[in-house]
Amino acid sequence: EVQLVESGGGLVQPGRSLRLSCAASGFTFDDYAMHWVRQVPGKGLEWVSGISWNSGSIGYADSVKGRFTISRDNAKNSLYLQMNSLRAEDTALYYCAKDIWVGGGSHGSPSFDPWGQGTRVTVSS
Amino acid sequence: QSVLTQPPSASGTPGQRVTISCSGSSSNIGSNTVNWYQQLPGTAPKLLIYSDNQRPSGVPDRFSGSKSGTSASLAISGLHSEDEADYFCAAWDDSLNGPVFGGGTKLTVL
Numbered sequence: 001e002v003q004l005v006e007s008g009g010g011l012v013q014p015g016r017s018l019r020l021s022c023a024a025s026g027f028t029f030d031d032y033a034m035h036w037v038r039q040v041p042g043k044g045l046e047w048v049s050g051i052s053w054n055s056g057s058i059g060y061a062d063s064v065k066g067r068f069t070i071s072r073d074n075a076k077n078s079l080y081l082q083m084n085s086l087r088a089e090d091t092a093l094y095y096c097a098k099d100i101w102v103g104g105g106s107h108g109s110p111s112f113d114p115w116g117q118g119t120r121v122t123v124s125s
Numbered sequence: 126q127s128v129l130t131q132p133p134s135a136s137g138t139p140g141q142r143v144t145i146s147c148s149g150s151s152s153n154i155g156s157n158t159v160n161w162y163q164q165l166p167g168t169a170p171k172l173l174i175y176s177d178n179q180r181p182s183g184v185p186d187r188f189s190g191s192k193s194g195t196s197a198s199l200a201i202s203g204l205h206s207e208d209e210a211d212y213f214c215a216a217w218d219d220s221l222n223g224p225v226f227g228g229g230t231k232l233t234v235l
Contacts, residue, residue, distance in 0.1 A: 044127055045213055047224040109158045110215040110224035113172035
């Protein structure tokens with residue numbers, strides 16, 4: 001069974017940092033691009049960042065560019081999101097998601113399946 | 126405000142056919158494929174339709190997608206009570222150089 005499990009969320013003060021992790025299992029992790037998508041409870045979805053299968057292609061939403069860094073460790077079947085200079089507007093449920101296309105890059109149609117259960121990030125003083 | 130525009134709500138009775146629209150522009154739907162997601166209450170989104178009209182394995186053929194110009198639609202036929210959920214459309218946007226989502230449509234089964 002394909003499974004994605006996020007961790008690392010929590011309550012953090014504005015301006016501080018947080019690192020999210022996503023542990024993948026049940027598929028050949030280094031065959032697929034991976035993404036982070038966030039959702040404010042009761043609101044819509046916002047793509048945050050994506051990384052190609054080999055880390056050769058990376059993309060960020062303008063809202064997080066320069067503050068967030070996506071990375072992956074294929075040997076550990078893990079995806080990461082380093083979030084620096086956090087703002088109140090970064091408060092959301094953060095999902096990691098697998099691209100459906102083998103060998104996909106960070107850019108392309110957002111066909112994500114499956115998604116993890118999400119990890120909650122709250123930025124507040 | 127979302128780049129892709131969806132009606133905030135839709136409703137239907139069991140067995141009925143409902144459609145949910147998604148309006149975009151030439152930089153997203155007009156030049157790229159559309160995906161649809163279903164989000165049941167308290168759960169993560171699930172891919173329902175990809176590449177405009179393709180269903181992942183396991184998705185019932187009651188769900189179908191279509192696209193024309195800069196708009197797309199999700200149709201659900203033979204509505205079931207368990208179809209009550211939020212539905213989101215999504216596409217790549219060439220101008221923003223990233224994926225964009227609709228604001229979501231809350232489907233109520235009366």
